[in-house]
Amino acid sequence: MDKSNKIIVGISIGDINGIGLEVILKTFEDKRMLEFCTPILFGSSKVISFHKKALQLNINVHGIPSADKVVHGKINLVNTWKEDVKVTMGEVTKDGGKYAMKSLAATVSALKNKEVDFLLTAPINKENIQSKDFNFPGHTEYLEANFSGKSLMILMTDELRIGLITGHIPIAKVTETITPELIEEKVNTMYHSLQQDFNISKPKIAVLGLNPHCGDKGVMGKEDEEIIKPTINKIKETGKLVFGPYAADGFFGSKTYQQFDGVLATYHDQGLAPFKALSFGNGVNFTAGLDIVRTSPDHGTGYDIAGKNKANPDSFKEALFTGLKIYKNRKEYSELKANALKTK
Incomplete structure (x- = not known):
């Protein structure tokens, strides 16, 4: 593979x-990972050295002055x-949030400048990262404010996309x-993303009800009958x-989700639990839903085992691997669409 074409x-x-x-370090400890992509970390060589020593990890990280000076075949670091x-493993500190934000802002800037192809985020603490630069419930909302499109948070494996x-709003x-x-907005975003x-040409999407038993025809809430069901029927009319x-x-208990390409939950814990x-x-x-690709692991900061x-x-x-696959799929989709327009 031509290194200059590496993602x-x-x-x-x-x-x-x-x-x-x-x-991050354990992922790239396997040198074969560098055959699939070229990583650029945005952080600090001193902080990384601290973690390497604490974890007894023998892995080389190559410092570069800026993202446009990337070296393929190495784990790159922009200081x-x-x-x-001061790194205090497992503790919630002001610096923990401050420097998480510095890293995120620098990575997002490189993405805007097209110096990196997609964004992979390690976990933040949603409390200590709050500041004048980050006044958002999480990564998703921050990225929506920085890029074009309407975001949709999807948790996924090969078998399930929710x-x-x-x-990130209160249940009330x-x-x-x-x-x-x-x-309608979220259905359309998921449909287009699928x-x-x-690469799913005719996606099949399930929408979960809001109330227990979908309200039992209004006995336990009217939202399912009066809002959700009519909206689904309206969307169906578009094909x-x-x-x-x-x-x-029942949907999860009976594994009905296996019959669908995507599932939309009405609120956070209904889907994520x-x-x-x-x-x-x-x-x-x-x-x-955004004009960039961003993925992250499904866990948090893990202070208890840090x-x-x-x-x-x-x-x-x-x-x-998911980010790499989505980036390639999206590029191929854009090329196919462009070619289809040319032939008209």
Whole structure:
């Protein structure tokens, strides 16, 4: 493979006191990974050296002055800050959030400048990262503010893709947030993503109900009958294969999800609780709907095991391979679409 054609992945290192750097370094400890892509980490050589020593990892990281000076065949590092930073493994600190944000901002800047091809994010702490530069519930909302499109958070494995109609909002606000317009937007985003990012020409999507038993015809809430069901029927008229609403307990209990290419949950834990019960440690978080590709592992900062050499890199590896596959699929989709327009 021509090294100049290798996909360059920009990696933000996440909270410096968590397991982000551990799963990153363990992933690229296998030199064969460099045959698939060229990684650029945005962080600090001193912080990385601290983690390497604590974890007894023997892995070479190659410093470069900027992302446009990338060296293929190596793990590249752009030193995003020069000052000394105290690393306190497993602790929630102000610096943990401050430097996670510096890494994320630098990686996003490189993505905007087309110096990297897609974004792979290590976990942040949503509390200590809050600042004037990051006033968002999470990565997804931050990226939506920085790139074009309407985001859709999708947690996925090879067998299951769950998107969220409402994401990081309080449960008390879910009912008032779910509108026909929002449901249509999220269905359309998932439908397009399944075509563009996963090569599924005629996707089949399931929508979960909001209330227990989908409201039992209004006995336990009217939203399913008055909002969700009519909206699904309206979308069906456009030719899209969209079905529901389905009661979430039976849907997952009977493995009905296996009959669909994508599933839309009405709120965060309705989708993520069963997903993580079925797939935790092997899943990937993918931000669909934007004009860039971003993936991440399905776990958090892992403070309880940080620095103990116990973190499993499997989810991070899956996030890397998923990002590579989606990036290639999207590029191929764009080329096919462009060629189709030329022939008209």
